[in-house]
Structure formats: C-alpha cells, structure tokens
Amino acid sequence: MVLPDNVLFEGGVGETIRRELLKQADVHTLLRLPSGIFYAQGAKANVLFFDRKPAQETPWTKQLWIYDLRTNLHFTLQENTLKRSDLDDFVSCYFGEKTPQPGSAGASSSRFHRKESERFKSFSYDELVKRDKLNLDIFWLKDEALEESANLPAVNRTHHRADFAAIQAVLLSLQPLCFLLTLR
Numbered sequence: 721m722v723l724p725d726n727v728l729f730e731g732g733v734g735e736t737i738r739r740e741l742l743k744q745a746d747v748h749t750l751l752r753l754p755s756g757i758f759y760a761q762g763a764k765a766n767v768l769f770f771d772r773k774p775a776q777e778t779p780w781t782k783q784l785w786i787y788d789l790r791t792n793l794h795f796t797l798q799e800n801t802l803k804r805s806d807l808d809d810f811v812s813c814y815f816g817e818k819t820p821q822p823g824s825a826g827a828s829s830s831r832f833h834r835k836e837s838e839r840f841k842s843f844s845y846d847e848l849v850k851r852d853k854l855n856l857d858i859f860w861l862k863d864e865a866l867e868e869s870a871n872l873p874a875v876n877r878t879h880h881r882a883d884f885a886a887i888q889a890v891l892l893s894l895q896p897l898c899f900l901l902t903l904r
Contacts, residue, residue, distance in 0.1 A: 725764040728856040742781040745770040791861035813840040
C-alpha cells in the first residue's frame with residue numbers, strides 16, 4: 721500500500737488506524753521512498769507491506785522492518801529517475817539471507833531470515849506502541865544535505881500539478897518489484 725508520510729505520524733484517527741492495522745495484520749515492512757518520485761519535489765511517500773490475518777486477541781505484528789531509500793539518495797521525476805536496479809538492495813534485504821533447505825541441494829530466502837544493515841532496521845511491536853501517537857515515521861540515518869545550512873533544500877511554496885505521465889512511469893517501474901515480491 722502506498723502512503724504519504726503524514727499517514728505515518730498524524731494523531732487522532734491516523735493513530736487509531738495504525739494501532740488497529742498493527743493488531744489485525746502482520747505489518748512487516750515499510751519502504752521509505754525518496755521524496756519527489758510520485759509528486760512534486762519534497763512530497764514523501766512510503767510503501768507499507770502487510771499480510772491480512774484473521775481476528776485474534778494478540779497483535780499479529782511482531783516486528784516492523786523499515787528500509788530507508790530516502791536519506792542521502794536523490795531522485796527526480798525527469799533527470800535522475802528511480803530505476804529497478806535502485807531497488808536491488810531493498811529486494812535483497814526484504815527476502816533475507818538464503819538458508820539451506822532440508823532434503824534439498826539448494827537454498828531459499830525468506831523474510832523471516834532478515835539481517836539489519838545501514839538502511840534496513842527492525843523495530844519490535846513493543847517499541848512501536850511506546851512511540852508517541854504510534855508514530856511510524858522512523859529514521860536513523862544522518863541526512864548529509866541538512867548538515868550545513870547552505871545545503872538546505874530550497875522551499876518551493878507554489879503548488880504544481882503532478883506530471884501524470886511521470887507518475888505513471890514510476891508506478892510502471894514498480895510493477896516488476898511487486899511481481900517479484902509475490903513470487904516468493
């Protein structure tokens with residue numbers, strides 16, 4: 721599910737929805753997309769991966785893995801577009817380490833055998849619910865562009881209409897990733 725950033729941290733109804741989603745589904749992965757790949761520069765979006773589950777008393781979500789494809793990475797809709805190869809590390813992290821299969825000569829990967837990396841971190845359900853308003857806008861990498869005030873991004877105060885063709889191209893480029901994820 722593709723979500724704008726504000727859905728991850730707004731209080732009120734947003735907090736209630738996040739709390740119920742973590743209880744009623746196995747919310748296992750959050751991909752923080754680079755700003756500006758869907759809308760005007762500065763608009764931030766995320767992809768939330770979860771498995772629907774039947775109702776039960778205890779929450780289904782045990783761990784949320786977050787991959788930061790945003791911090792210190794810069795893509796644009798026209799000049800430096802996001803390519804499938806830019807997602808290779810995420811796909812490797814998503815599926816985890818290959819493990820030997822009993823009775824088989826090969827190995828397979830599973831999202832249950834993941835390892836943390838610089839861009840891929842795990843947060844337990846208990847850690848998440850302790851956060852103010854169950855805020856899922858979690859980041860840990862230092863943004864090099866914000867270290868010096870001279871490097872701060874310019875604020876664009878005008879609202880531009882999103883280029884529909886560019887948005888469509890980005891969505892089409894994500895289709896192979898979705899297909900790969902459904903195969904495993």
